[in-house]
Amino acid sequence: MHNAPFFLRYKLHHLLIWMLVFGLWYMLRYEDYSSQERAFKITLLKVADLALLIYITNYMLIPQLLYKKKYLLFGLIFIALIFCSSIIKMSLIGKILNNDQLLNFGANLKVRLYDNVIPHFFLVTAGAAIKLVVDQIRLQKKMTDMAKEKAEAELSFLKSQINPHFLFNSINSVYFLIDKNNADARQALHKFSDMLRYQLYEANGEKIPVEKEIDYLKDYVDLQKLRKDENYLVEFNCAPEVKDFFIEPLLLIPFVENAFKHISHKTNQANFVKVHLSRHNGLFEFAVENSKENCVKLTEKHGGIGLTNVKRRLQLLYPNQHELVIENKDDIYKINFKLKI
Structure with a gap:
């Protein structure tokens, strides 16, 4: 804006x-x-x-x-x-x-x-x-x-896409091979299947209901929780008012990916990722905050499309309709994204 x-x-x-x-x-x-x-x-x-x-x-x-x-x-x-x-x-x-x-x-x-x-x-x-x-x-x-x-983007997607029917059949096979008592593993695989289905079938349109994007973010955050122990605090808060409007697909996930990639690994205090979504006065607000260290370590080798590309995408899709503020402090990294709706 x-x-x-x-x-x-x-x-x-x-x-x-x-x-x-x-x-x-x-x-x-x-x-x-x-x-x-x-x-x-x-x-x-x-x-x-x-x-x-x-x-x-x-x-x-x-x-x-x-x-x-x-x-x-x-x-x-x-x-x-x-x-x-x-x-x-x-x-x-x-x-x-x-x-x-x-x-x-x-x-x-x-x-x-x-x-x-x-x-x-x-x-x-x-x-x-x-x-x-x-x-x-x-x-x-x-x-x-x-x-x-x-x-x-479409060319990159086509190059990376594999036969979805084969993929989902493989996931179903793995799902039934997991012991029924291992509910966490089954639930994680189910969430992964939902995320993949969203990327392959629903995220190809120009805009989608924000509720679907939120479900995708929740599944991603839940999967990340499984990788972290009790020394990692993960919060996901979405206000009830965040609904009934459309948004570009896969617009928010790079910020969340970035938070988990650069999360701190301190042993003497909590490490955290906090995600907040709200809506008021015609604005959709999305905030992501994570603890970090001065010497940043990546928890993943690859992931996301980079904040530079996200900024460029926002400039093209929402000119004069958005505001993106990034705070990079010694121990905290925070982004605050606002969008006119």
Whole structure:
């Protein structure tokens, strides 16, 4: 949810461009005025006015109205801004030039429209057109990246996939070979079968109910519990409100995998992994915390797809809809993920 106001994202090249516009404007028009001081003030006023209108249009009206298909409201506000800005600009120029005629917008209305409002309209429209073209290019690039990554993921999946019928038949055979008194082993194999079925058959769609993703996480955490002794505390807490919305499949598991991979192995104090899921105020919040050591040891050689890839996936799937905060302290590693739903 990186929706910082546009002035916080203002970059140096914007300033350089407006300085160039000011310089060219001044060179072309300074002879029209009685002094260079007046020419400087009027040029600065016109460039600042144009810049302000372009930024209001590009970073407020277009995202909030045009892209949300509020075309009539966008058009009305856009035209009103042009007229109001033109009136204010001409009034200020009139004061700089000590010209009373410029203070009266109604005088020579056709001339005012031709010399001020219409050029103003086309200049701001040109700035908006540049914004629309740039946004379209970025959208096309994002769509291309998503298609490429999806194709790569599907190819990787196909390469690693084995015959599922053979696999499930083998699991069933092993299940019946396990002694009936060994309930833990049977339950673990059953959970593994459910996880595998989820990955093979249900996680191929674009989005799935969050309840299925939670069941998958629970099975994974339960399997990890079997590998740990009493010196390892594993918590999994999911609020009842976390339901009735859809999420990208296998989006949360890398964070949990990472926690178990980097869990500490202390003998004099508890080692822990804590997973919390909650929902409030239109936000889904997912937090994973684990104890760690300064010298990190991996409990598994392989696992997960890496937090770097997860961040990239989130940028593609949920642009401006998520927040990911990672805290890496000496003895604790924590991620807090928030998603607009």
